[in-house]
Amino acid sequence: MLMYLQGKIVTQKVVAPEYNLLVIEQPAIAKAAQPGQFVMLKAWERRDLVLPRPFSLYRILPREGQIQILYKIRGQGTAEMARRGAGEEVELIGPSGKGITLPATGAIALLGRGIGAAPLMAIAEAAKGQGLEVYTFLSARERSLLLGEEDFARYSRRVVTSTDDGQEGGGRLLTDLLVDIIEKESPSLQRVYTCGSRRLARGLIPLQARYGFIAYVLLEEHMACGTGACKGCVCKVKDPARPEGYSYQKVCQDGAVFPVGEVVW
Amino acid sequence: MAADLSVELLPGLRLKNPVMPASGTYECGSANVYNPGQLGAIVTKSVAPVPWPGNAPPRLHETTGGLLNAVGIPSEGVVAFREKVLPTLRQYDTALIISVAGETTEEFARVIQALEGEAGISAYELNFSCPNLGDGIPFGTNPDLLYQAVARARQETKRPIIVKLSPNVTDIALMAREAQKAGASAVALINTLTGMAIDVRRRRPVLGNTFGGLSGPAIKPVALRMVWEVAGAVDLPVIGVGGISNTSDALEFLLAGARAIQVGTANFANPLVMPQIINGIASYLEENGFSKITDIIGLARKGEEDWG
Numbered sequence: 272m273l274m275y276l277q278g279k280i281v282t283q284k285v286v287a288p289e290y291n292l293l294v295i296e297q298p299a300i301a302k303a304a305q306p307g308q309f310v311m312l313k314a315w316e317r318r319d320l321v322l323p324r325p326f327s328l329y330r331i332l333p334r335e336g337q338i339q340i341l342y343k344i345r346g347q348g349t350a351e352m353a354r355r356g357a358g359e360e361v362e363l364i365g366p367s368g369k370g371i372t373l374p375a376t377g378a379i380a381l382l383g384r385g386i387g388a389a390p391l392m393a394i395a396e397a398a399k400g401q402g403l404e405v406y407t408f409l410s411a412r413e414r415s416l417l418l419g420e421e422d423f424a425r426y427s428r429r430v431v432t433s434t435d436d437g438q439e440g441g442g443r444l445l446t447d448l449l450v451d452i453i454e455k456e457s458p459s460l461q462r463v464y465t466c467g468s469r470r471l472a473r474g475l476i477p478l479q480a481r482y483g484f485i486a487y488v489l490l491e492e493h494m495a496c497g498t499g500a501c502k503g504c505v506c507k508v509k510d511p512a513r514p515e516g517y518s519y520q521k522v523c524q525d526g527a528v529f530p531v532g533e534v535v536w
Numbered sequence: 537m538a539a540d541l542s543v544e545l546l547p548g549l550r551l552k553n554p555v556m557p558a559s560g561t562y563e564c565g566s567a568n569v570y571n572p573g574q575l576g577a578i579v580t581k582s583v584a585p586v587p588w589p590g591n592a593p594p595r596l597h598e599t600t601g602g603l604l605n606a607v608g609i610p611s612e613g614v615v616a617f618r619e620k621v622l623p624t625l626r627q628y629d630t631a632l633i634i635s636v637a638g639e640t641t642e643e644f645a646r647v648i649q650a651l652e653g654e655a656g657i658s659a660y661e662l663n664f665s666c667p668n669l670g671d672g673i674p675f676g677t678n679p680d681l682l683y684q685a686v687a688r689a690r691q692e693t694k695r696p697i698i699v700k701l702s703p704n705v706t707d708i709a710l711m712a713r714e715a716q717k718a719g720a721s722a723v724a725l726i727n728t729l730t731g732m733a734i735d736v737r738r739r740r741p742v743l744g745n746t747f748g749g750l751s752g753p754a755i756k757p758v759a760l761r762m763v764w765e766v767a768g769a770v771d772l773p774v775i776g777v778g779g780i781s782n783t784s785d786a787l788e789f790l791l792a793g794a795r796a797i798q799v800g801t802a803n804f805a806n807p808l809v810m811p812q813i814i815n816g817i818a819s820y821l822e823e824n825g826f827s828k829i830t831d832i833i834g835l836a837r838k839g840e841e842d843w844g
Contacts, residue, residue: 273567273807275569318601322805496561497804501607504596
């Protein structure tokens with residue numbers, strides 16, 4: 272059930288250059304949301320910015336009645352968001368999307384590139400809470416842009432990092448670092464979730480059969496409504512029933528989580 | 537006493553209020569935050585004769601005060617629509633308007649044929665924004681094509697036909713007159729204004745389809761002018777649409793002569809905007825001493841003939 276509600280900003284803090292963490296009090300959404308879901312958020316009265324913006328949920332805290340959003344300041348909407356402070360209100364539509372379904376037992380791996388780490392935190396927390404082993408892999412351009420490393424460490428058996436400048440992980444691809452861990456530690460890996468890099472998502476496809484896990488990607492798209500009405504946020508998904516061999520699915524409603532092997536890259 | 541919001545859109549088609557969604561901007565289902573039965577009418581996304589996936593992404597781009605879309609009218613096709621979607625739409629206690637799309641005159645007729653045996657349809661709205669399969673010119677921008685398509689659809693049904701007019705023309709009143717001559721029961725205007733955007737970083741058009749339709753607050757003054765013009769040019773009910781985002785916007789269209797209004801892009805940012813407009817219109821009427829909405833329709837034109 273989707274809701275359209277006001278939320279109150281509890282805090283907003285800068286966590287890295289151009290990355291902010293927004294803590295919002297909104298008990299109904301915090302109670303209903305599942306890891307992998309997202310909200311549409313509007314934090315401005317300006318009528319020239321017509322649409323709300325989609326944001327994944329970094330943390331879902333039903334007991335505190337809060338949700339947390341980790342975001343990158345990239346355009347006019349996020350610049351406006353960054354100007355809001357404690358006590359101010361935002362408009363929220365959600366929770367949207369299907370979210371993820373964790374395996375019953377075993378281990379999962381999370382591969383996040385840049386801001387792609389954001390939705391993985393809620394997954395890590397839920398998985399740890401359910402007794403699963405979590406292996407987290409983070410990459411970014413440089414050290415200061417690795418997001419949530421400390422938080423991930425709380426929920427993960429291991430956090431592996433890599434930066435393009437080679438200071439972390441020798442600048443290696445996260446998929447290669449994942450293979451290293453699998454070979455060395457043989458975790459009972461059931462599911463892998465990735466966000467923030469098409470290259471990483473594609474790189475997981477051949478590893479699935481070899482290591483016996485299923486990989487999912489959390490896709491990002493520009494959205495108008497986030498609720499399935501506008502049909503604007505589609506991605507190509509394999510569909511043998513169609514003559515073209517694919518059909519368009521809505522990232523907002525059919526995803527944002529898709530098996531990497533089903534997406535036409 | 538509460539003001540009477542009901543309008544007789546067409547002979548035999550009374551709406552409980554004049555507010556309805558613009559085609560393709562509102563879905564009835566799990567995403568609703570209120571009962572769609574509160575609306576003056578439900579307008580469906582456009583139904584094509586056969587399944588069509590829509591355009592390649594990217595399909596959306598926000599502009600200053602507007603939204604460019606090149607969604608391309610994806611449709612499950614009229615048969616799947618009839619079997620799966622239509623039964624769910626009939627459950628709501630309000631008028632139901634089916635938007636119809638096609639690439640040829642015959643395609644419009646085929647969609648209507650496939651729906652004629654179905655109960656619970658209040659009217660058809662013809663969406664002429666698709667390029668015509670023959671010469672690639674959208675139906676809505678060629679008066680002869682528009683006439684032919686409306687006349688052909690008229691042969692298929694006794695139900696009301698609403699023609700949605702494109703603003704991408706030199707003379708929209710001429711298009712409205714063609715629609716009337718061909719047997720249209722009402723006109724809805726405006727559809728989106730054709731536009732585009734270029735990504736300067738990639739040095740390529742932003743939209744997968746290069747061109748898209750501009751909607752949202754940015755187009756409202758254009759829409760309002762065209763509604764004013766058409767309401768004065770034809771003897772047909774006019775439905776106003778284009779950038780309506782709040783009560784005041786809606787009132788402007790009613791005062792210009794629209795008998796009903798459609799809300800499009802504003803639904804995306806504010807899922808409650810349509811009920812808010814319905815309540816807002818009621819408050820406006822009461823605060824200004826009007827007992828019924830029909831008292832204000834076209835009121836801004838009062839004395840027009842004396843203006844010289």
